Amino acid sequence: MRIPEQIRRLSVVVLIIVAGLLLTRYLVPASLVKQRVYRAASVKREIAREVRYAGGSICINCHEEVNEQKKKGYHKTLACETCHGPSAKHTEDPSAVKPFAPRERKFCPLCHEYNPSRPTGFPQITATAHNPLKPCITCHNPHDPVPPQVPRECSACHAEIARTKALSRHALLECTTCHTAPPKHKQIPRSVRPTKPESREFCAKCHDKGSPQKTAPKVDAATHGERYLCWECHYPHMPGEA
Amino acid sequence: MNEGLRERLGEMLEQVSGFIYPNEIEIHWSILIVVYPYLTGLVAGAFILASLVKVFNAEDVRPTYRLSLLTALAFLLIAPLPLQFHLAQPLRAYEIFLTPNLTSDMAMFGFVYAWYLMGVLLLELWFEYRRDLVVWARQEAFPMSFIHRALSLFSTDTSEPALAFDRKAIKVITVIGIPSAFLLHGYVGFIFGSVKANPWWGSVLMPIVFLMSAIVSGIALVMFLYMILTPLRGEPIDMRCLDKLASYLFYAVIVDFSLEALDFIHRLYQSEESIHILGTLIANKLFMSLFVIQILLGMLLPVAIMVAVKSFSLSAELRKLLYFTAIILIQLGIFATRWNVVIGGQLFSKSFRGLTTYKMEVVGIEGLITALVLLALPFVVLLILLKVLPPWRKAEA
Amino acid sequence: MDQDKRDLLKGLILFIPAGGVIGALAKAVAAPAAAAGKEASARPETPGYDPTNHYYGMGIEVGKCIGCNRCVEACKQENDVPREPFFFRTWVERYVIKKDRSVVVETVGLKKEKRKEVVDQEDTLRSFFIPKLCNHCANPPCVQVCPVDATWSTEDGAVLVDKNRCIGCRYCIQACPYGARYLHPETRTADKCTFCYHRVVKGLLPACVEVCPTQARIFGDLKSQASRLVRFERMNKIHVLKPDLNTQPKVYYSGLDGEVR
Structure with a gap:
């Protein structure tokens, strides 16, 4: 039986498309289509990202005495960078880059301002009523925070x-x-x-x-x-x- | 950061009621993603109408057969554009063809689209027009003669066995084409219906509802074009054809309405965790677009019109007027359907605790003007197609 | 591995109906790449680090969170998250359940200018903070839907985004039930918590865990019996967010209230 003309015409088109697809298959670089290749590159990029928080253990190397004090006090669960901010740069060049040191009154209330959603027993104050205008660090040592005198009122903590x-x-x-x-x-x-x-x-x-x-x-x-x-x-x- | 975005998000934060997750302030699928399913719906609907002629021998609507196919093609060619413009990294769109993720329904886009365009629509058009192209090319002068010769893939055979083969091929393609058209639009519905995180979208009925509304909008569009183009060419409108189209439209709207009602009642009756926020959503944010435009203007009113036409014997002129009103309303209603799905699904928080607002841009790439241009473009393409492949010109042998 | 078989099956189920002639041709292009990737996935080049030996997760001890937002701050600093208050890899929600059992929720630090929802203390029944972040699901819907394979689960249990591949279609943002993803306004790609993958492979803690003053966040390795996370799982009644969606989250909450979604 004779092959109809239509089939012959269309096969040419199909062949061109197939050839085009196969060609693309070999022209496209592996970094675009090989999952193993582009994944590896992506993971590498992800890992190479800059670390900004140095992590707690490295601070002890130089600041041993502060750590000795801190680890016995109420702030023992805090990392240095909780208050001092990202300090990886400081660990690379300690003299050139100094970490942030919060001295203002507005910093400590981020944690210690009274908020009814905070768990019971967590020490909280009302900043507007609690010795207003005095920076917290004049009375409290942030590395070993205790009330300067034993509180008279239970409400200081509760x-x-x-x-x-x-x-x-x-x-x-x-x-x-x-x-x-x-x-x-x-x-x-x-x-x-x-x-x-x-x-x-x-x-x-x-x-x-x-x-x-x-x-x-x-x-x-x-x-x-x-x-x-x-x-x-x-x-x-x-x-x-x- | 982009000042405009910052300002826009700041304004939207003020509009939030209740609680939403903080990353939810930005609405991610904009008006362009409303346009996309609307356009593909028209494609699928127009094609299914054309298939009725060939598969079920619906002789009455034969005058719209070629017009339907060309309409489907014109809209299919523009349909990917809203997707393309919506991508945040539009230059990387080729990846969807190069490295499709096989677990992703959206990655099937390339396959579904390519199959439908080349395996179904172009093929059927080619077989349908082949004889005419050959004959036209013989009678015309350059350049049209060359264009037509090239489009016929330089074929020459117009013998009766060859024409019989054309007819048989069209029949086969149509039979394959109907499930393909279902796939094309059912797949769009699946993209939304498969999102389990979103109770407004996540429903098995979604692909079917999309499909039925696609058929409704496609038939209405072909009617619209037929009613505009025929008088423009100075020819009378075939009222038997128009009445038949209206009749198909009527049944399609009834099925579509029943499915949507089923979805609605099912949600209400099941009354799951999300029902409260969805209730607030449709009562506050979607009242106008859902109840007024989609249901009242886009469904109930057209159905009432068509019932009226069926029950009273009205004059041809009055019928035309009523049909025309109905199909405009239906188009409006189906667009509102797409809006309610796409935008509506993003107006409530996945925490089910609050609502946000969509502020449409006007001039931006994802703005109103782009959307309007994209809605107009298929008509431009159709105009060109009508010039190159005039559906009403049967070649004299 | 079972997961692989399941992936393959899932792929097939989706693939075959969509296939057809062109599909089969495209498969010839795509399949070898996909198959190659499954066999040997990427090894990060950190000396002595083998991802197959780890599987990370995070614990949240709800009762310890004081809502100080130090974690959110640290995350933004460490990961170049935009400073504007609309983009978060991690955030803290404040819940107030009132005496009439109505619930008021807000994101800590994300205040509306015009209107503040202040709840009188007398009306409060109970109240608490909930830290949120990407759950690094074992069955992640975001990974399933990504059309271009730009987001994936690492062997050590983190869900990452390849920002050089992401096309910005934002389907993953729609698919995440937890609102953990956003479109980064500068890179114009999807972005989310990585468990600070670049720190973890070097033996450091994620930034949010590092700075948490009350140790409400516990990071650890589920494959190691001596990890703090495994101890946390042993000592507490554990719940995860939206378990009904079968995403299998790896962020575990202890003391989680039923109102939290």
């Missing part, structure tokens, strides 16, 4: 609780009404902890219907809330709210 309580019906109660803090707590707060009420009877001293306390709301401590402890339903720092 700001969140203090703020909550200040808005609550317990606002006028002292912390010491319910907690007893050993003096040592002010020096090693996590090892020596203050006491907490342990039983229903503690709250009942004011809130039982037989209590001599006048203003507190009264319940029958013997039956109210069955076997549960008071603070399983009432938050003592904000009572009246579930």
Whole structure:
């Protein structure tokens, strides 16, 4: 059978396209199409990028005494560059490039300004009320930060609780009404902890219907809330709210 | 950094309601990505209309057969341009052909596009026009004679067996062409439907909804061109053809509407985590483009018009007027459909907690003017194609 | 390797229907390149570093984060992330769950000028910070969709972007459920956290982990039994973000609240 003319014409076109594709296949450089080649080049570029943060361990080589001080204090988990900024250049040429040293008052509140989302127990202040205008470092050594004198107020550390309580019906109660803090707590707060009420009877001293306390709301401590402890339903720092 | 971008993002930050991830402030797929599926939809729709003539012997609409094919070609040639202009690194576009990532649906673009252009559309046009090209070339003077000879690939055979082979080839190509047209536009829908991170897009129905709306818009476009071009040539409009086209259009709109309604009801009924933010999205940001333009003006009103035409025996002139109104509304509605998918899908945060805003540029490369030019370009291409391959001129042997 | 087989299968499933004549021809062009890459992937040229011995991840101890944004700052410094507040490789979200159970979220340091959503402390039920970054998913949707093979998972578990290949189509940005990618305004290519790959291969910590004052971020090697990350996984109840999407994130959160998305 005769091959129709159409097929012959079209085959020429198809052949040209195939030839073109095959030609491209051999003309295109491997760096463009070979995955192994372009990947290797890309990884190489990625690795060659400049390191700007030198990393903590290298600082110790020269600044041993600062490290000795820092590693015993509350800032022991901080890297040097958390405060001093990227310092890889300084490690290459220590005299020519000096790292950043924050001395202004606005720096420390980045971490220590009071913010209700910050975890409980994290030391926080209200910068506008806390010795305004004085740079933090006049009183606190950032490499071994401790309060210059033992704080008189619990709120110095327990700001969140203090703020909550200040808005609550317990606002006028002292912390010491319910907690007893050993003096040592002010020096090693996590090892020596203050006491907490342990039983229903503690709250009942004011809130039982037989209590001599006048203003507190009264319940029958013997039956109210069955076997549960008071603070399983009432938050003592904000009572009246579930 | 570019001051303009900075300023624009700053303004957009003020428009954000609720919470969005900070990198989401920039809307990445702009008006050009609305234009792209709109154009490919027209391609697929026009081709499927042409296939009806050949596969199902829909003789009534034969006058639009060649016009549909040329329309499909004109729009297909322009369809990649919005993609190209949208790339942040447009000069690297060749990589998609050179090193396609085989797990990426978008990388299939090169294959789908090349196959559809060369394996289907050009082939069918060539077989359809071959005899006419040969005959025209004999009767014409240079340069048209050469152009036509070259387009016929210098073939000469106009014997009856050769013409019979042409007809058979067209039939085969059409049969392959229909699934290919489905693939072309279903694939565009898949690009959106496969994004699991985005609940507005991620739906199995997406390719099918895209396809049905493509058929709607394609038929409407061919009707539009037929109604404009025929009087321009001083010939009467074939009302049997027009009524038949309108009838196809009517059924396509009904199916399209049902599918979209199914998608909508399904989401509402399943009521997944994302339903709240999607509800806020359509109530606040998409109310105009979804309820008013897409559904009311783009679907319900045209359907009402076509029902009216079917129920009352109206004069030919009035029917023409009503059809013309309906197809303009339908085009508007389908464009709004693309807008609602592409832009709508980026207006809410993947945190499901907030909405952002799209501020369209006017003059930039991804702006309104570029989009309008890209929407006009296929008509220019079509004009040239109509000059070179006049669909209504049957060559005298 | 199973992953390879799966990739191949996935490729085939997508490839065959799209193929046709031209597809088959193009396959002749593309397939040898793809196959070659799977056999031996790139080895970084850092002496003594073998990526096959490592598999990195990060732990986040939510209860320790104080929202100081030092990590975001360090990341921008280390990685040339634009200073403007619209582009982030890592960021910190602040969640406030109010007494009426409504949730207010904001990005720390990204303040709107006109309107501030201040929640009265009395209305607060609970509140916390959530650091976010690229999750370096084991099944990354961004890598799956990249049309030109410009982003990939390294053997040691980082998802990287080749900024010389990226065409800027931004499909990966759309595909990431975590909003971890952005288009870098200067390079005009997709950009994201690399786990500070250039530091990690040299034995350094990622910049964000280095500067975190409370050690809320824990970087480590999942292949090493003595790593801090593995200890973190052993000692805590762990959750990841959007596990239902099967992206298999490698950023592990302890104490993660259900409201976080």
